[in-house]
Amino acid sequence: MTSDGGAEDAAELAGEADSFGRLWTPHRLVYIKGENKPGHDQAGTECPFCFAPTRSDEAGLIIARGELVYSVLNLYPYNAGHLMTVPYRHVADYDRLTAQESAELADFTQRSMRALRTAMTPHGFNIGLNQGAVAGAGIAAHLHQHVVPRWGGDTNFMPVVGHTRVLPQLLADTRDVIAAAWAAEHAESARTAPTAED
Numbered sequence: 001m002t003s004d005g006g007a008e009d010a011a012e013l014a015g016e017a018d019s020f021g022r023l024w025t026p027h028r029l030v031y032i033k034g035e036n037k038p039g040h041d042q043a044g045t046e047c048p049f050c051f052a053p054t055r056s057d058e059a060g061l062i063i064a065r066g067e068l069v070y071s072v073l074n075l076y077p078y079n080a081g082h083l084m085t086v087p088y089r090h091v092a093d094y095d096r097l098t099a100q101e102s103a104e105l106a107d108f109t110q111r112s113m114r115a116l117r118t119a120m121t122p123h124g125f126n127i128g129l130n131q132g133a134v135a136g137a138g139i140a141a142h143l144h145q146h147v148v149p150r151w152g153g154d155t156n157f158m159p160v161v162g163h164t165r166v167l168p169q170l171l172a173d174t175r176d177v178i179a180a181a182w183a184a185e186h187a188e189s190a191r192t193a194p195t196a197e198d
Contacts, residue, residue: 043090048075049142050090061175063115064182068104071112071182073175074146079154081120081174084144085109092141094129105145111182112147118181122149 045051052060052072061073063083074082085108087101097105109127116122126148130137 043142047090047142048139049086049144052086053088057179058172058175061171063112063175063179064108064186066104066108068098068101069108071108071147073171073178075171077171078126078146078148079150081116081122081149081178083112083116083147083178085112085147086142086144090142092143093131094143097143109145109147111185114185115178115182116147116149118185119177120149123152124150126150 043050045054049072052062053065053070054060055062057063057065061075063071063073068089069085069087071083071085074084085105087097087105089101091097091101094102113125113127116125127146129143129145131140131143133140
């Protein structure tokens, strides 16, 4: 160790020198510790899915808002562009959605796919609901459907060996790109939609 407490101290404290680089992801510690998980299953500001729509789109990472559901980026994404379609109503199970909520959730999932294709050109998608904590739902009390864009080779050694995901873009920048693609797709759909005269 150096007497001036310089960089060598940190290297020595980190352990044996090796040829591996270090990719630090301190933001994930909040997720690992469960600090953003609500302490109960009730609706309200402790539920991130109830709280997000009370913020601006930028602050809440919201891509688009509908009448009954909204699309939002995942704070702890599996891949770049990982978003979720979420009902505003605090409901846990898919079979508890109204017919209108189910229809808009399906529509927002399709629109999410189209916006992601425009913004990020993924090769495929994983889409799914985790119902209950035992099934992998991080926040089981408020239903949310994942839309995860996938690319060939995106499952590499980092998640397998390093338990780390490498994301090439800040969440705020990702939100802006996908929201712009969503708005453009919606405008194009409205422009080309058949009218009553057709």
